[in-house]
Amino acid sequence: MAEDRAKPCELDQEKYDAGDNVKIICLGDSAVGKSKLMERFLMDGFQPQQLSTYALTLYKHTATVDGKTVLVDFWDTAGQERFQSMHASYYHKAHACIMVFDVQRKVTYKNLHTWYTELREFRPEIPCIVVANKIDDIKVTQKSFNFARKFSLPLYFVSAADGTNVVKLFNDAIRLAVSYKQNSQDFMDEVLQELENFDLEQKVEDEPDQEQHGAVEGPAPS
Ligand SMILES: Nc1nc2c(ncn2[C@@H]2O[C@H](COP(=O)(O)OP(=O)(O)OP(=O)(O)O)[C@@H](O)[C@H]2O)c(=O)[nH]1
Numbered sequence: 001m002a003e004d005r006a007k008p009c010e011l012d013q014e015k016y017d018a019g020d021n022v023k024i025i026c027l028g029d030s031a032v033g034k035s036k037l038m039e040r041f042l043m044d045g046f047q048p049q050q051l052s053t054y055a056l057t058l059y060k061h062t063a064t065v066d067g068k069t070v071l072v073d074f075w076d077t078a079g080q081e082r083f084q085s086m087h088a089s090y091y092h093k094a095h096a097c098i099m100v101f102d103v104q105r106k107v108t109y110k111n112l113h114t115w116y117t118e119l120r121e122f123r124p125e126i127p128c129i130v131v132a133n134k135i136d137d138i139k140v141t142q143k144s145f146n147f148a149r150k151f152s153l154p155l156y157f158v159s160a161a162d163g164t165n166v167v168k169l170f171n172d173a174i175r176l177a178v179s180y181k182q183n184s185q186d187f188m189d190e191v192l193q194e195l196e197n198f199d200l201e202q203k204v205e206d207e208p209d210q211e212q213h214g215a216v217e218g219p220a221p222s
Pocket residue numbers: 028029030031032033034035036037077078079080133134135136137158159160161162
């Protein structure tokens with residue numbers, strides 16, 4: 001097993017052009033739970049392969065979309081906050097992006113702007129899902145996070161710790177990636193529409209009249 005892990009992974013970008021292979025990248029500050037989310041989803045058969053490049057993990061996954069087998073490469077990285085940006089090759093030929101923040105740390109939410117700006121520099125059109133992770137520990141509502149709405153991005157409330165919405169998140173990300181590769185926006189529209197009516201299942205409901213206030217980024221109490 002140790003031998004497998006030690007093997008460098010072949011970074012052959014050409015393979016992403018082939019057939020039904022898609023590349024999905026994960027962005028977000030350190031410790032928001034990117035790796036834990038991937039591990040949660042891929043637990044029954046994931047194969048992390050350490051690349052020779054530091055701190056980059058490639059998770060291989062096989063999915064079935066509309067009866068067809070799709071090979072998915074999930075790209076995960078660590079410690080970006082030290083460099084504040086990713087190398088261009090990380091974005092190269094990505095078909096979808098999962099952008100994670102930690103609902104317990106506001107700074108990780110604020111930094112979504114930086115991540116999103118960089119993503120769009122390299123990949124202006126790929127589907128991007130915003131992920132509010134760690135909802136197991138805290139009561140949150142959709143209204144608290146306007147970023148996704150502002151950019152018309154789907155927003156998922158998840159927990160890598162208890163598994164809430166993790167399978168849905170990754171399956172939808174895969175479908176979006178495949179859909180993007182096939183040059184169709186249909187599934188993106190479907191997801192956005194579905195999430196418009198998305199209620200935080202069994203989570204706290206806000207009073208209806210708070211809905212119009214939107215953002216919660218008020219000044220910190222002195
Ligand atoms: N309560 C709770 N803790 C979580 C959840 N997901 C991750 N964590 C914890 O958050 C910490 C960071 O998780 P990682 O998955 O390593 O974070 P990361 O985004 O991969 O961080 P880097 O690799 O440094 O970029 C760990 O201590 C996890 O146990 C979650 O859903 N709920």
